[in-house]
Amino acid sequence: MKTSTLVSFLKNQNAKAPFLDKLKIVYRPYICPFDKLLMLVNDKDTVFDIGCGSGQFALLLAEFCNPKFIRGIEISPGLIENANALLKNHNYPNHHFSVFDGSSLPDEINTSDFIFMIDVLHHIPKNSQVDFLKKLYAKMAPGSKLVLKDIDAGSLFVIFNKIHDMIFAGEIGNEFSFKQSIDKLEEIGFKICSTSKKQLFVYPHYTIIAEK
Numbered sequence: 001m002k003t004s005t006l007v008s009f010l011k012n013q014n015a016k017a018p019f020l021d022k023l024k025i026v027y028r029p030y031i032c033p034f035d036k037l038l039m040l041v042n043d044k045d046t047v048f049d050i051g052c053g054s055g056q057f058a059l060l061l062a063e064f065c066n067p068k069f070i071r072g073i074e075i076s077p078g079l080i081e082n083a084n085a086l087l088k089n090h091n092y093p094n095h096h097f098s099v100f101d102g103s104s105l106p107d108e109i110n111t112s113d114f115i116f117m118i119d120v121l122h123h124i125p126k127n128s129q130v131d132f133l134k135k136l137y138a139k140m141a142p143g144s145k146l147v148l149k150d151i152d153a154g155s156l157f158v159i160f161n162k163i164h165d166m167i168f169a170g171e172i173g174n175e176f177s178f179k180q181s182i183d184k185l186e187e188i189g190f191k192i193c194s195t196s197k198k199q200l201f202v203y204p205h206y207t208i209i210a211e212k
Contacts (some may be wrong), residue, residue: 006060013059013086020168021082025056032058032119034148036207041065041114042148048072048112050136051120052097055083060093071108073100109139113159117162118149122161122183129174130184137188141211144193146190148208152197153177155204164203178206185210 006029013025029035034057042065049058052072057136061070066151070087074080074097083097098106109115115136124132136146154177160203165173176184182192190210 001038001064003029003035004035006064009060009063009210011090021054021079024168025054028056029060031203032106033198033205033207036196036198037116037147038064039065040209043067043076045113046071046111048109048115049154050100050115050117051123052079052083054079055086057116058083058095058097059086059092060121062087062090062095063088068094070095070096071106071112073106075100075102076149105135105138105139109136110141112141112144114145114147115133115140116147116149118147119151120149121148122153122175123165123169123171124174126174129176133184134188137190137212142212146185146208146210146212147156147191148160148181148185148210150181150206151175152204152206153197154179157202159198159205161204169193176210181208 008028010026024181038060045067046069047067049072052058052074058070058072061067077099080097082098087095099131121129153159153175158175162172165171178197193209193211195208
């Protein structure tokens with residue numbers, strides 16, 4: 001699946017979002033390996049997207065993977081409205097997005113085959129990151145998989161993500177290194193199924209697929 005195909009598809013969507021959010025919705029596939037993440041899901045799977053934002057990844061899932069159901073959470077009510085609008089306009093009925101209170105993870109995670117966290121972990125306060133992963137592990141069903149995609153603090157290029165977050169999110173991220181993330185997940189009880197690293201422009205990505 002080509003990144004240019006994803007961008008072309010997103011350009012044709014009528015996202016009712018602020019200008020900066022529209023830019024992120026359309027062009028983020030150039031700096032985030034969505035093409036590889038989409039290859040993990042098929043039409044028999046149920047998906048939960050933690051930090052679903054404006055619904056961009058969910059929309060790509062609906063178009064290119066057609067999973068049985070897509071759920072997601074996000075702390076911003078405005079972004080949840082955008083996500084619902086995107087999927088409604090796309091005529092994909094099997095979705096539900098809700099506002100996250102920052103503490104209680106939904107029970108529906110227990111019914112999901114794949115739980116995605118795409119560039120979410122480094123936005124969680126530093127002293128809460130491991131506790132969040134522990135809560136998530138407790139909610140997941142045995143055999144389900146966490147797909148953790150984040151920025152590698154072990155790379156010197158992490159500075160560019162910190163600048164990015166200051167501009168677009170008004171905060172400095174709390175990135176783990178690739179190795180730290182693997183170690184933390186294994187300490188919690190996850191089984192590491194596969195890992196990969198990929199640099200897109202100045203962004204050093206890692207992806208870890210971990211099974212409960």
